[in-house]
Amino acid sequence: MAARSTGELKTYNAKRRFGVTAEPKGKVVRKRGSAFVIQKHDATRLHYDLRLELDGVMKSWAVTRGPSLVPGEKRLAVQVEDHPIEYNKFEGTIPEGEYGGGTVMIWDRGTWLPEADPHRGLKKGHLAFTLDGEKLHGGWHLVRMHRRPNEKRDNWLLIKQHDDAERSARDKDILEEAPLSVVTGRSLDEIAEGAPRRGRKKKTTAKPAAKKPTVKTKKPKTKTAGKKKKKASSRAAVVKPLRKSVKIRDDEPEIEDAPVGVLPDFVEPCLATLADKAPDGDAWVHEIKFDGYRLQARLERGNVKLLTRRGLDWTKKFSLVAQAIAKLPAKTALIDGEVVVEGDYGVSSFSLLQQALSSGDEGRMAFYAFDLLHLDGTDLRPLPLTTRKAALGKLLARVPQRGPLRLSESIDEGGPVLLKRACGMGLEGIISKQAMSGYHSGRGHDWLKTKCSDRQEFVVAGFVPSTADARAIGALVLAFYDGGELHYAGRTGTGFSHEVARDLYRTLNARTTKSCPFGTVPTEERGRRRAIWVEPKMVVEVDFRGWTHGDRVRQASFQGVREDKKATEVVREKKASAARAATAVKRSATAKPRASVKKGRATTAQNDDIVGAVKLTHPDRxxxxxxxxxxxxxxxxxxxxxxxxxxxxxxxxxxxxxxxxxxxxxxxxxxxxxxxxxxxxxxxxxxxxxxxxxxxxxxxxxxxxxxxxxxxxxxxxxxIDHLDMADRLVFDLDPGPGTTFADVVAAARDVRERLEGIKLKTFVKTTGGKGLHVVLPIKPTPWDEAKTFTRTVAAAMEADEPERYVSTATKSKRDGRIFIDYLRNSREATAVAPYSTRAREGAPVSVPIDWSELGTLKGANTYTVKNIAQRLSRLRKDPWAGIGKVRQPLPKFK
Structure with a gap:
């Protein structure tokens, strides 16, 4: 690479006498950048030299008539020799008689970004790119023409793309509008005469005599902080619109009439049977299915034990939950529930729970209580579920809503309807329970579970080391028991981070065995990279996309290790008929088929060998x-x-x-x-x-x-379902030279207040660069209307405070001002995604924040790949919770 690049400047050096000309000699640089420069060159003929940085040099074209902002207007660009990077700073006069003799001006400069591989584009003869300069912006094309006989150089055409930076043929030519140097402010004649550099011109604040945009520009009165009470971020809050209070019938027995019993050390839990459909009818009540660890909380005179479904004592793992249980107004109690960690919109996640356990972050954990088995010497198990839940509700009545202890409320709603809505919210599924049933240990038909996707536990029978790291696993061999025998279920090669893959390797490598746990090696394992067999003791939870006819999982994804379950208990879950379960309680089944909820899912081949795994080559790059x-x-x-x-x-x-x-x-x-x-x-x-x-x-x-x-x-x-309709608008606040981040924060608050004045709710995030994005979720709206709205708001802000804001893309007008970039709002325009990294110094990340955080934020690049985990672990609520549910109509402007 270096040898090839060094030769690229031989032509440049051979044509110049550096003892005579002031042009830089230069050399190929190793550090690569993305600079561009356009130099106005008054030589034998006036032309404009376009130079794009690539491979340590400036690829160069002489554009005979200069660039045009009119799309479709072709300007001849003759490719010339590569120039050194140092040439970007050259402004002066080349002596007559020397190669290129004449005056050179730095007419524009900035950065360029190719739309695809630039090497391939140069080779094929079509280079598409974006310029972000002080004068030129937007997309451009360089298209190579076929060489004619006797032509020694490649001739290209420079053409402007259609975008927001274009001009019509009736508009003023950019070459006439901005003829001076962007560095010294001088003309060609002044450069030739050696005149001193000028001070940059003050930006004019004069406005065209156009009608002022009719948008409300007066800032509304600041609302009293905390006027509206925020809802707790909990699972219960997610399903609140569906919730109906559970009524206890008058003929149900009071708790005092229940049998007296000694508080047991442990009660084998009631387990739900997987159903093919959600049951319907008055005999059933429903709850949200959690994605965590099932626990039994045992309270005896202030002492608390948290027991797994196998009776293991995990109190130390969840000390905050134990402390909350100890404060309940009861002498003795036995509570059935599940500990979870919630992600977006109150959706629990087993992988997040694993992360919290690994880091010791108990603050994110919540224990959802869904049944009460014993209370103050009274055995409640024989009583109906509705009675037990009513007693549980009274017991937890004074528990703080946002604390670690919460009530999983029953939802008096039709099973099929609830399942469809739960799946639409990204939940795992629902649990349906017979309202009048007692609490029966073991698996039966009193409780049914209906899932939004296939997911269950598997036994790990072996592993395959990673090809990138010999001390990490690359795939797990899965199995289940049937009739006491272990059966092969396929592999999973995705879902674990490198850290987890290493932890799994350390654990499994200590359990290796020479013999195959299946007796004979499965056919699928004979022609693949050989697995290392292990003792079948580890249990993992796996999400997958159905079963093949050979009882193999499709597209399996690892979710976490299940330390609360025995390997011998793991069987293939088969869906029972909800109709048969309903018959057991003498009622008719009216459940409808489960609705599909995953939209935009790629239709990939269901191939057992691929399993959706991604192999990282050169992971240490x-x-x-x-x-x-x-x-x-x-x-x-x-x-x-x-x-x-x-x-x-x-x-x-x-x-x-x-x-x-x-x-x-x-x-x-x-x-x-x-x-x-x-x-x-x-x-x-x-x-x-x-x-x-x-x-x-x-x-x-x-x-x-x-x-x-x-x-x-x-x-x-x-x-992707409605590309022609906008549902999220972005006001990109870009600080100009001479402004501070405090100015950007003030601008963001200004945008928010203006939009609040017309009853529009906004969200905010950092860009990972220098600015902020104010995001406005809206009801799906045609793009032309959406863009008109954002342009009107931006123009109104500039009109009100021209000394603070600018709404045009011209970089020369941005000194001391915040650029309110509304150009992100068109059909094909994009903005950096939340939590995306940026290709900038320090590996920064674009991060959603709460409006209340703006005052403490030091910059738009504060959060990086290395520190974002600390922020997320501290959050009790997603700052953008509910943004997907906000569908605001835009006001019409006349």
């Missing part, structure tokens, strides 16, 4: 050299934040910034459509205008982008 962040680190980061990020990513078209060699090596390019280097099978591809745009619908798709060197993910403000 450094993506951020200054922060020491590798490809593996980036993959682990996305595993940790997936549940926070998914609601804002899944179902949306994305654009990518790919940096295969890392963020600080300069070889980054912008990509909107699927191309070489990506793994289409792990992505959701959507046809648009003859091309395929990219969407991500699962974690594996996101990790495949990490493998492809994607360091930034940008999303559209519309869903």
């Amino acid at each position: 450094v993506y951020w050299r200054d922060a020491g962040v590798t490809k593996r680190d980036l993959a682990d980061y996305y595993v940790k934040v997936w549940e926070w990020m998914a609601p804002h990513l899944v179902g949306r078209a994305v654009a990518l910034v790919r940096c295969p060699d890392g963020s600080d090596f300069g070889q980054c390019f912008f990509q909107k459509h699927v191309a070489a280097g990506l793994t289409p099978g792990l992505l959701h591809l959507v046809p648009e205008k003859g091309k395929k745009i990219i969407s991500i619908d699962r974690l594996e798709g996101l990790i495949s982008l990490v493998q492809a060197g994607v360091l930034e993910i940008h999303t559209r403000g519309s869903t």
Whole structure:
């Protein structure tokens, strides 16, 4: 690479006498960047030299008539020799008689970003890119023409793309409008005469005589803080619209009439049977199915024990829960429930619980109590469920709503309807219970569970080491028991971070055995990388997409280790008929088939051998050299934040910034459509205008982008189902020279107050760069109306306070002002996604924050790959909880 690049400046050096000309000699640099410069060159003929930084040099074209902002207007660009990076700073006069003799001005400068691999574009003769300069912006094309006979150089055409930076043929030419140097403010004549550099011109605040935008510009009175009481972030809050209070019938026995009994040491729990349909009818009540550890809380005169379903004492693991149980107004009690950690919108997550247990972060854990078996010497198990739940509700009546102890309320709603709505909220499923049944230990038909996806426990029978790290697992061999015999169920090779993969390796490597646990090696394991067999003792929870005819799991994804279950108890869960279960209680079954809730799911082949796994090649490749962040680190980061990020990513078209060699090596390019280097099978591809745009619908798709060197993910403000309708608008607040982050914060608050004045709710996030994004969720609205609204708001802010704000993209007007960029709001425009990394110094992350946090935030790049986990572990509630449910109509402007 170095040898090839050094030769690229030989032509440049050979044409110049550096003892005569002031041009820099220069050399190929190793550190790569993305600079561009346009130099106005008054030589034999006036022209404009376009230079783009690539491979340590400036690729150069002489544009004979200069760039035009009119799309379709072609300007001849003759490719010339590569120039050194130092040439970007050259402004002066080349003596007559020397090569290129004449005056050179730095007419524009900034950064450029190719839309695809620039090397391939140069080779094929079509280079598409974006300029972000002080004068030029937006998308451009360089298209190579066929060489004519006797032509020694390649001739290209420079053409402006259609976008918000374009101009019509009737508008003023940018070359005439802005003829001076962006560095010294001088004209060509002044540079030739050696005149001193000028001070930059003060920006004019004069406005055209156009009608002032009719948007409410007076700031509304600040609302009293805390005027509206916030709802607790809990599972119960998620289903509140469905909830009906449980009524205890008059003929039900009082708790005092229940049998007296001594508080038992442990009661074998009642277990739910997997059903094919959710039961319906008055005989059933329903609860949300949790994704955590089942626990039995035993209280005896202030002493608390938390017991697993096997009777193991896990009190020390959940000390905060134990302390809350100890404060209950009872001498003795036995409570059945489940400890969880909740992610977005109150959805519990077993993987988040595993992370919290690993880090010792008990503050995120909550114990949902759903049954009361004993209370103050009274055995409640023979009583109906409704009576037990009413007693449990009274016991927990004074418990703080946001504390570690919470009530799982019964929902008096039809099972099929509730299941459909639960799945739509991303929950695991529902539990249906016979309202008049007593508490019976073991598995029966009193309790039925209906799931939104296939998920159960498996026994680990072996493992395959990772190809990238010999001390980490790459896949697990899964099994289940049937009739006392272990049966092969396939493999899972995804769902674990590198840290978890190493932990699993350490545990399983100590349990290896030479003999195959199945007796004979399964056929599927004979032609693959050989598994290392282990004693079948570890139990793991796995999410998958159904079974093959050979009882193998499809597309299995590891969720966590189940330390609360015995391996011999793990069987293949088969769905019982809800109709048969209903017959057992002498009622008719009216349940409807379960509704599908996953939208935008990629239709990939159901192949048992692929299992959706992503192999990271060269995992130790450094993506951020200054922060020491590798490809593996980036993959682990996305595993940790997936549940926070998914609601804002899944179902949306994305654009990518790919940096295969890392963020600080300069070889980054912008990509909107699927191309070489990506793994289409792990992505959701959507046809648009003859091309395929990219969407991500699962974690594996996101990790495949990490493998492809994607360091930034940008999303559209519309869903893939309705690309022509906006549902999220973005006001991008970009600080100009001479402004501070405090100015950006003030601007964000100003946008919020203005929109609150017209009854619109907004959210805010950092960009990971210098600015903030104020995000406005709206009812699906045509893009032209949405863009008109954001442009009107931005223009009104500029009109009211021209000394603080600017709403046009012209960089020369931004000194001392905040640029209110509304141009993110069009059909194909994108903005950096929440929790996406940025290809910038320090590996920063774009992070949703609460409005109350703005005053304490030090900058837009405060949060990085390395410190974001600490922030998320401290949060009691997602700052963007509920954003997906906000559907606000935009006001109409006349």
